[in-house]
Amino acid sequence: MIMKKLLLLSACLATFSSQALAQNTPAGSIDPDMPEHFQVQNASFGYVRKDVMIPMRDGAKLHTVILIPKGAHNAPILMTRTPYSADRMTSYASSGDMSSVLEGYDSMTDVIADGGYIRVIQDVRGKYKSEGRYVMNRPMRGPLNSTQVDHATDTWDTIEWLVHNTPESNGKVGILGISYDGFTAVTALFHPHPALKVSVPMNPMIDGWMGDDWFHNGAFREENLPYIYTQDATPKNDEKWWSNQYDAYDLYLNAVSAGALGKSRGMDQIGFFRQITTHPAYDSWWQNQAMDKLLAREGLKVPTLLVHSLWDQEDIYGDIATYYTLEKQPASAANLYIAMGPWNHGGERVEASVLGDIKFRSDTGYYFRKKILAPFLAHYLKDSTVPLPARVSAFRTGENIWETASKLPAQDCASGCKTLHLEPGHGLGFSAPGPDAGTAQYVSDPDHPVPYIPRPVLTKGVKSSPWGYWLVTDQRDVASRPDVLTFTSETLAKPLTIQGQPQVHLTASTTGTDADFVVKLIDVYPDQVSSQPEMGGYQLMVSADILRGRYRKSFEHPEAIPANTPQLYKMALPFSNHTFLPGHKIMVQVQSSWFPLYDRNPQTYVDNIFFAPREAYKSATMSVDVSNSWIDLHTK
Template identity: 50%
Template sequence: MFDRLLAATAPAALMFAALAALAAPAVAQKDPGAPGDEHPAKLKLADDGYGYTRRVVDIPMRDGVKLHTVIALPAHAHDAGMLMTRTPYDAETIATRDPDVYASWSGNPDTADDPITAGGYIRVFQDVRGMHKSQGIYMMNPAPAGTPFNPTKTDDSTDAYDTIAWLVKNVPESNGRVGVIGISYDGFLPLMALVNPHPALKVAVPMNPMVDGWRGDDWFHNGAFRQQMMPYMLSQDGTRDADTPWIAGQADDYDYYLKGGSAGAIGKAQGLDQLGFWNKITQHPAYDRFWQEAAMDKVLAKRPLTVPTMLVAGLWDQEDMYGAPAVYKALIARGTPTSMLYLSVGPWWHGQQARADASQLGAVKWDQNTAKWWRAHVLAPFLAHYLKTDAPAMDVAPVTAFQTGTNQWQTLPAFPAAGAAGVPLYLKPGGALGFDAAAGPAETRDYISDPAAPVGYRARPVKALYATGSTWHQWLTDDQRSVSGRPDMAAFETPVLTAPVTISGAPQVHLTASTSGTDSDWVVKLIDVYPDGKTGGREMAGYQLAVAMDIFRGRYRDDPAVARPLASGVPLKYDFALPNTNHVFLPGHRIMVQVQSSWFPLYDRNPQTFVPNIFFAKPSDYVAATQKITVGGPDESYISLPEVK
């Protein structure tokens, strides 16, 4: 959610602008337009160079609150479909400046091949309640109205409904057909529009949507808190204009968060305890009703899907990789027909599919511009079919998925691919890994996890997510050799593969392990190890590409809603899913599994001593612990791969 390179470069820019303003000397300000002032009272922007005209309106909602809305009409618009993006990231900025999927103008060379621009749609951008120029109160990703954690009578579903009702009555250039589209937080909002859709809503495209902030999206992953999201919380929840700066004393976030102590202590030092959302999440560190009632996969599974919807997911989405597949899975389980539900899965970082180029991600190249192909062959015909009056035919499969390794697109009836079945990949003594169980009695692979020197999630220095030069968007494809030699982790590797291993879906972790502490985190990584320099290409020789990896907070082993201490020194079972993948391990490659107990500073440190709330752990609570992974024997650890034969 913090990676708003499509919908919200504005908050990051505003953050840095605010820092600059703090350092600048105070200058007496005049009222705009006053005698001698060179600024006009109100600047009117020229429309000619953009190929569209703008209408700015404040649309009244059912409770009288007005939401600031920018309507961008292409030149000579007539009988045109409307495509709406609701956002907390400043509708004015998005409508006039950002290209990508939000493009509105035909004269911008950066969007010459953009299907939205080429489609001639009327674009609508709206500030959500309480943000920028919209009235009302703001709540971060609020649960539906009427639930205990949203006591108001309105939500993003009712606001979408009321906005669409106004648009179809007041935009005569339209054909009365409306679509909703957005990425991340702006992808959560199309999902809310589906809760009680207006009859004029004909299509929805939630891209990389924020769905469940505890299970695997922005705020937590399986109970482990993503503390590098705290600057976003301060900016977004601090003021209506999302311009509160985060000021850190170190250039390396590893140093900053380590010296700061617990996430709660850092939050207090930065003033987050003044924010409603921060106080909510620190009061709800477990998966209780606060999270469950706001989880959009659960919300949407309670009702039939009546609007054709295309969910879009990135295989290396560094922010919201959980959401789209979770909604897809929930709606398929409900019996939603494939004529109503579509899924696109690409080799992308958060929202990369909507940018100009996606021929590679970090060091990994895909042999084609995957984003351009997807926009032209999937997104464009899908939108046209439902938004244009003549409803041109489309040939879009229920699932369009990119298979990495072979680097080719697949059209599938469902995801995971047909035939995917769990095949155990066993962790063995001596760092071995294989599809046959280990012979002999149980053994352990041991390492010491020390919160005073946590394992980093990427090579240092670790820049703040949006610092100059940050490559946050590609970190999930970073070479894992940066940590594979550390003594405080365990690595297991197969022999060189002689045949391809194809997987599709979510690998399942079945880890048996003990800790000398009373709480522990477990990070498990499934890795494709490229051939060395003698048998493979030079650029990727020996590269360790993480295909799927995630973290699990041990205190939620029995119940995600209830934290319990771990029995010290007792081997316990930890079962959890890794993110979805669609990959082929090629002959000549190896498969590796890495296990560690910290992923810092993206995730807060587990003190490894059980405390009621890790947000407020004291320095004395953080202790080193001996971790023992069971390899071999009846309770040996393994990864269940969704292998396609």
């Protein structure tokens, strides 16, 4: 009897379930495979993940991901503040340990995960899941920011929340980041929270006009338009830059000017685009957000390790400028460290035994992370008995060795410099030529600008683009162009080591009324290299930069160049730590375009090159005064 009742109940339940399913599943449809909310079974993971919205002082809440190692106790916090999606940087998983879930620029798992740190990554204000409105490199509170918040206050408020809501921590916080995230690591140094014990700005954006992302000495880095478009159009980078031309050289050439191209893409809707096109000179808008200048006024109160890449294709200026600014102040210098290696932008985070065709005979990235970064963090965040790295840790290319020092060489050339002179007949040497050495000439045609990499120019993000290593690409492709001057030394009989910023003194005239000058210092390999035959005759760019001629006297107040009148063009090239080996030669190249990395100079003076009309672009003859042109080199 009982069995019959159970069978009857079972049949009723089955009928009811079928009826319910029939009611919930429309006729002619199929049950979905995907649940509305998938629940990850993460009990076996080696970490606990927390997604929180941390309130700021103005009421905005910032999305923050916290990864806590299982069983963590008295662990330090290591945070990064980013505009590149905290979810994306913490959502990769090939296994259940913390090292497998971290990815992105700043996730050096052999230091962070292996070091047992509580990892915190936060979306900056207005990006991805964080509330508020985004501003590119939001200025610090002051003349350009009248609100009560900036990246410094957001960092302070975040740390304050973390130390009171993360019981697994020891109350010590460090911040690190690369590029934009390096910029936010610098902003944390302003009125720092007491719990902030260390900062590691790596390849940081410091001064966008002088020599980081947006300009170099007044020449606009035109190939950054796609970045501005994607980064500043929407909170989640939903809009993607588009092009109907495979070769970026054609795209930018046909557009005529950077401003015209931006407007054709609707970029005049973007506040940052409007700002940079309104401020082409180094006026107060740029000066009031130059982080090295602002930090000098603030003073460095937190131990800081600046990380510099010798071939940084994006932010090669700022950390060196910051070092020299702070090194002059004894109180700030006491907290100042710097490390530099043979890397591209952010290359220190990965395996780094080669860059392009250049081999370094060891994994320089691993050495940095294990021998410099790890002990630096551990000393201040874990155990003060862990020995600190040297004040200066630098990899010297050419000889491919690590070396240490108490400080970098002086920024100027008051002493310890050798002068490398241009010579008649396209020669180069350390003896000054006579006063009648003559001139070397070339015609610069803006309709046929010198490409910065061999065509087709494949920009950043495009498959097979050389963007990450273009600064070490062979310069022979341009050495034979008639619009590039080449000066070459005799073969070196003994090594020549340089360390510091080469100081260019170029005297030249133009038949136009404006001009750009690009100067490159190059290591020419022997015709035959037995250990690497493809390097025979290679022209390795050791240091190079560009100067927009209208700023030769003042970065803030441009002026036309008087036609056919010699003018002095002075600039400091990026920091170099390199040995020219015996059997090699030294080369200097001079040209007037580097396209489309930098926008074309029309070579006739216009008020704003961003919107120069097509008819303003005219050929001009450049004459370099050989007797009065040289480069000062810090030698060892």
